[in-house]
Structure formats: C-alpha cells, structure tokens
Amino acid sequence: xxxxxxxxxxxxxxxxxxxxxxxxxxxxxxxxxxxxxxxxxxxxxxxxxxxxxxxxxxxxxxxxxxxxxxxxxxxxxxxxxxxxxxxxxxxxxxxxxxxxxxxxxxxxxxxxxxxxxxxxxxxxxxxxxxxxxxxxxxxxxxxxxxxxxxxxxxxxxxxxxxxxxxxxxxxxxxxxxxxxxxxxxxxxxxxxxxxxxxxxxxxxxxxxxxxxxxxxxxxxxxxxxxxxxxxxxxxxxxxxxxxxxxxxxxxxxxxxxxxxxxxxxxxxxxxxxxxxxxxxxxxxxxxxxxxxxxxxxxxxxxxxxxxxxxxxxxxxxxxxxxxxxxxxxxxxxx
Amino acid sequence: xxxxxxxxxxxxxxxxxxxxxxxxxxxxxxxxxxxxxxxxxxxxxxxxxxxxxxxxxxxxxxxxxxxxxxxxxxxxxxxxxxxxxxxxxxxxxxxxxxxxxxxxxxxxxxxxxxxxxxxxxxxxxxxxxxxxxxxxxxxxxxxxxxxxxxxxxxxxxxxxxxxxxxxxxxxxxxxxxxxxxxxxxxxxxxxxxxxxxxxxxxxxxxxxxxxxxxxxxxxxxxxxxxxxxxxxx
Ligand SMILES: Nc1ncnc2c1ncn2[C@@H]1O[C@H](COP(=O)(O)OP(=O)(O)O)[C@@H](O)[C@H]1O
Ligand SMILES: [Mg+2]
Numbered sequence: 433x434x435x436x437x438x439x440x441x442x443x444x445x446x447x448x449x450x451x452x453x454x455x456x457x458x459x460x461x462x463x464x465x466x467x468x469x470x471x472x473x474x475x476x477x478x479x480x481x482x483x484x485x486x487x488x489x490x491x492x493x494x495x496x497x498x499x500x501x502x503x504x505x506x507x508x509x510x511x512x513x514x515x516x517x518x519x520x521x522x523x524x525x526x527x528x529x530x531x532x533x534x535x536x537x538x539x540x541x542x543x544x545x546x547x548x549x550x551x552x553x554x555x556x557x558x559x560x561x562x563x564x565x566x567x568x569x570x571x572x573x574x575x576x577x578x579x580x581x582x583x584x585x586x587x588x589x590x591x592x593x594x595x596x597x598x599x600x601x602x603x604x605x606x607x608x609x610x611x612x613x614x615x616x617x618x619x620x621x622x623x624x625x626x627x628x629x630x631x632x633x634x635x636x637x638x639x640x641x642x643x644x645x646x647x648x649x650x651x652x653x654x655x656x657x658x659x660x661x662x663x664x665x666x667x668x669x670x671x672x673x674x675x676x677x678x679x680x681x682x683x684x685x686x687x688x689x690x691x692x693x694x695x696x697x698x699x700x701x702x703x704x705x706x707x708x709x710x711x712x713x714x715x716x717x718x719x720x721x722x723x724x725x726x727x728x729x730x731x732x733x734x735x736x737x738x739x740x741x742x743x744x745x746x747x748x749x750x751x752x753x754x755x756x757x758x759x760x761x762x763x764x765x766x
Numbered sequence: 767x768x769x770x771x772x773x774x775x776x777x778x779x780x781x782x783x784x785x786x787x788x789x790x791x792x793x794x795x796x797x798x799x800x801x802x803x804x805x806x807x808x809x810x811x812x813x814x815x816x817x818x819x820x821x822x823x824x825x826x827x828x829x830x831x832x833x834x835x836x837x838x839x840x841x842x843x844x845x846x847x848x849x850x851x852x853x854x855x856x857x858x859x860x861x862x863x864x865x866x867x868x869x870x871x872x873x874x875x876x877x878x879x880x881x882x883x884x885x886x887x888x889x890x891x892x893x894x895x896x897x898x899x900x901x902x903x904x905x906x907x908x909x910x911x912x913x914x915x916x917x918x919x920x921x922x923x924x925x926x927x928x929x930x931x932x933x934x935x936x937x938x939x940x941x942x943x944x945x946x947x948x949x950x951x952x953x954x955x956x957x958x959x960x961x962x963x964x965x966x967x968x969x970x971x972x973x974x975x976x977x978x979x980x981x982x983x984x985x986x987x988x989x990x991x992x993x994x995x996x997x998x999x
Pocket of ligand 2: 777903904928
C-alpha cells in the first residue's frame with residue numbers, strides 16, 4: 433500500500449492531491465486567471481503558485497485527514513512545463529520530503545494524465561489522445577514505454593483555442609477553452625478553415641494565423657459564436673481523424689482522452705461517434721481529473737514507487753522539456 | 767453490376783470490400799461518411815482524398831512504382847475500385863512476425879526490406895510525389911513467384927498503398943517532412959528495431975543521382991524542430 437502526495441504547477445493550475453492506493457483522499461486546486469485578451473506568463477504564474485501553495489497544502493492535508501508521517505512518497509511534476517512555476521512546486525516538494533523524511537519522486541506530467549485517466553475510467557490499454565494547452569499527442573503503450581505515434585508539428589490544440597479566445601477577447605475564467613465551447617454551442621454558420629493532417633501528425637498554426645489575419649473581415653459575415661463553432665469543428669475533426677489513424681495502425685479498440693481540452697464535451701461526442709463507427713470504446717473524464725491536478729502526479733508517482741523505482745534527492749530537479757516516451761514504465765508488465 | 771461485397775477490413779479512414787470486377791479480384795475502398803465531422807468538411811475531405819489517391823496511383827505507374835492498379839473511381843459512392851492483392855502482408859505485420867518467429871535471417875530480411883523501402887520512397891520523391899502517410903500499414907509485400915515460403919525467403923515486391931494524403935510537390939521541405947513522418951512511424955511501431963530507419967535512409971540517400979543535399983538538410987531541420995518543440999503553450 434502506497435500513500436502519495438502530488439504537487440502540480442507546470443502551467444497556470446496549482447494542484448495538490450493525495451492518494452492511497454487508487455483511492456483519492458484529497459484533490460485541491462487554484463487557477464491563475466488572467467484578464468481577457470491576455471495569456472499567462474511564467475513569472476506571474478510562479479508568483480501565483482508561491483502565494484497559494486501553503487494554503488493549498490494545508491487544505492489537502494486537512495481534506496485527507498492524514499498526518500504527514502503517514503505519507504510514503506512526495507511527488508511533484510518534473511516537467512514538461514514552464515520553468516518558474518515548475519520550480520515553485522519542486523522546491524516545496526523537496527522541502528516537505530526533507531521535513532517529513534520521505535523519499536521524493538519527480539513525475540512526467542503527461543504520464544500523470546495517462547495514469548489518472550486509466551485509473552478513473554478503467555480503460556485497459558487504450559490509444560490515448562492527450563490534448564492540453566501545451567500538448568497534443570497520440571500515444572500508445574508498447575514494451576515499457578508510452579510511445580508517441582502522432583503529435584502536433586507546431587502549436588498545441590489548447591494553445592490554438594486559447595489564443596483564438598484572446599483574439600475575441602473572451603474571458604479567461606474559468607478557462608478560455610470553456611468559453612469557446614459555450615460560444616460554439618450557439619454557432620450556426622460553418623466557415624471552412626484550413627485542415628491539416630500529415631499522417632498521424634497535425635498542424636494548427638495555419639488555422640490560427642488564418643483567423644487572426646482575417647478576423648475583422650470574418651466578423652462582418654460571421655458571429656463570434658459561428659467562428660468558435662467552426663474552429664472547434666475543424667480542429668476536433670483533425671484530432672479525431674489522427675486518433676482513428678493511430679487506432680487502425682495499432683489495431684486498438686479503446687480510446688482514452690486526457691488533458692485539459694479533453695473535458696470538452698463536443699470533442700468527446702465526436703470521438704464517441706468515431707468509436708461507434710468502428711466498434712471501439714471511448715473513455716473520458718470530467719474537469720476534476722482532465723484539468724491539471726495534484727492527484728494525477730501523486731498517483732503516477734505512487735505507481736512508480738510501488739514498482740520499486742526511486743529517485744535520488746540530487747535528481748529531484750525540473751526540466752521544461754520532458755518527452756512522454758523518455759519515461760520507463762516500470763509498473764506495467766503487458 | 768451486382769452488389770455482392772464482402773467486407774475485408776476497416777482501415778484508417780475507409781472500409782475495404784472485396785468483389786469481382788470484370789473478372790478480376792477487386793478491392794473497393796469506400797470512404798464512408800464520417801458522422802463525427804461536419805458534412806461540408808466531410809464531403810470536401812473525401813472528394814479531395816479520392817482525387818489524390820487516384821492521381822498518385824496513375825503517377826506512380828509512369829514512374830515504375832508498384833501500386834494496386836486503378837480500375838474505377840466512383841465519387842458518388844465515395845469509392846475507388848482497385849486491384850486486390852489476395853496474397854499480401856503489410857510491412858508492419860512482416861516486421862512483427864520476424865520478431866515473433868525470431869528467425870535467423872532476421873537481420874538479413876530487415877536489410878533487404880529497408881533497402882527496398884528506401885529506394886521506393888526515393889523514387890516517389892524523385893517523381894515529386896509526397897505520400898503524406900508513410901507508415902508500415904501503408905506498404906504491402908506481395909509474392910514475386912509461387913513459392914509458398916515467399917515471406918521467409920524475401921521473395922517479394924513492394925507495393926505502396928493509401929495515397930489519400932498524397933500530393934505532387936517538388937519542395938525539399940515536404941520530402942523532408944515525409945521522411946520524418948516515416949521515421950516517427952518506425953520508431954513508435956517498431957521500437958525493437960531502432961536501426962531500421964537509418965538503414966532505410968541510407969538506401970534512400972544512395973539510390974538515385976538526383977540532388978539530395980537540400981532534402982537532407984530540410985529533413986534534419988524538421989527533425990530538430992520536432993525534438994526541440996517546447997511542450998508548453
Ligand atoms: N490493393 C490491396 N490489396 C490487398 N490489401 C489491401 C489493398 N489495399 C489495402 N489493403 C489492406 O487494407 C488496409 C487499409 O487500406 P488503406 O488503403 O491503407 O486504407 P485506409 O486509408 O483506410 O488506411 C491496408 O493496410 C491493407 O492491409
Ligand atoms: Mg492505411
């Protein structure tokens with residue numbers, strides 16, 4: 433039995449979670465929300481995390497009802513992500529590990545999403561679509577690694593949506609993507625946009641610059657809602673298409689959607705239709721688990737810990753670039 | 767024509783049926799309506815892909831690259847009728863079976879295969895065809911002769927298929943991206959043979975006299991971009 437605490441702060445969400453085996457004892461979070469039209473920058477985001485982390489930690493401990501000495505391993509996000517915000521969590525995690533005299537373990541953020549998704553949905557060996565503000569990847573497990581079959585060749589899908597929300601000056605609360613999703617529901621008129629799939633890879637920068645460049649003209653003929661709708665229909669179709677390509681190539685009949693964009697219900701719906709057309713099963717989670725959180729870090733760390741993997745204190749650093757396939761998956765034997 | 771179709775499989779975007787068309791074993795590739803996407807988008811993409819596929823098959827023929835022969839294009843029913851290779855194995859299954867059987871000639875077979883792929887992709891690119899979806903599911907091996915052991919003996923021809931994402935372009939950048947897509951497909955799918963891509967790439971580089979410097983540098987550029995791609999939004 434492993435009790436793990438996880439610190440996550442690789443982007444604008446600060447989360448601390450505690451798990452005991454597969455059971456979630458605490459899941460606390462604060463989000464740094466910027467004014468409409470503005471994205472979050474590393475320095476300010478780090479400051480937000482610094483100001484909130486002690487309170488969130490106390491809240492998580494209270495929620496779990498545990499004493500620090502009942503914790504077996506202190507986990508934190510090693511990367512990928514923004515340097516300064518990552519560092520805030522790493523420092524606090526290291527301090528806790530020293531204070532509580534516990535081992536420390538740095539988790540790959542993407543692996544956290546995947547393992548959390550598998551835990552919540554009970555998907556066994558799915559093709560994973562990982563979609564967030566910083567990432568867009570199609571992943572499948574093989575021989576002790578989560579292998580990347582496809583990915584964006586430029587910007588992440590969440591980044592594309594967020595930046596378009598900024599063009600329209602939509603609110604960033606609770607998240608720009610959420611507001612695009614709500615606006616898209618009211619859209620009616622479909623604007624054909626550049627559609628770019630290369631094998632199992634996708635590209636979004638062309639769509640974004642097309643919309644950015646033409647926004648004034650477009651708004652004469654289309655409502656902001658129409659544009660949100662058209663953007664979603666296009667980028668999600670691309671994502672569903674590459675997921676299907678990967679499934680056919682790998683002979684897989686399960687899909688798991690993880691990452692912040694994964695809680696978009698239209699994306700889930702489209703993926704569900706595709707799965708139905710090829711007799712496959714879809715697995716997805718809601719915003720509690722899709723959006724960055726501490727539980728996913730705690731849980732992935734607990735899996736590694738239980739399989740005997742340890743990290744030296746001197747290696748408890750951060751790295752802005754950390755690929756999903758760099759991690760040796762010691763806890764899976766299939 | 768009577769509609770007597772047997773479904774063979776569902777591919778990455780199409781359903782494949784087998785039938786007999788004018789006395790020949792025929793494969794029907796039907797890009798059925800994808801209900802998950804907007805109807806306008808679906809119609810456009812499908813028309814585009816059928817056109818691409820038909821065009822590249824014809825272009826390959828003139829360049830001497832083996833593909834299924836094209837029999838009929840039916841835009842109305844979203845279908846392409848083509849030659850069906852009844853005896854075939856995808857390169858993907860060929861490689862996976864090599865691992866399973868642990869054949870002694872493993873290395874030898876891989877070398878032969880990598881060379882064939884490298885040469886064929888080079889010919890494609892010399893003809894200015896960008897395949898757009900180079901994976902081991904989209905390359906078939908068919909027997910050269912009646913030998914029942916054609917797979918073990920490496921007595922096969924290489925057949926390129928699935929040209930839906932293909933297009934004609936002479937740019938070195940697009941060729942570089944095509945190579946990068948193939949490299950990634952090999953690394954992720956056939957991670958037990960990490961040397962496979964390089965062997966193929968060597969054959970690609972040396973199999974023709976056309977200018978390659980620019981393609982190499984573009985490929986390396988695309989690859990470096992991929993590795994450095996920051997993971998944060
Ligand atoms: N001409 C053919 N003869 C025999 N098998 C074929 C032929 N064309 C395709 N196949 C088989 O069908 C699969 C899917 O065909 P493909 O053209 O790649 O469609 P998709 O775009 O749906 O992937 C291939 O991987 C191969 O196994
Ligand atoms: Mg195919």
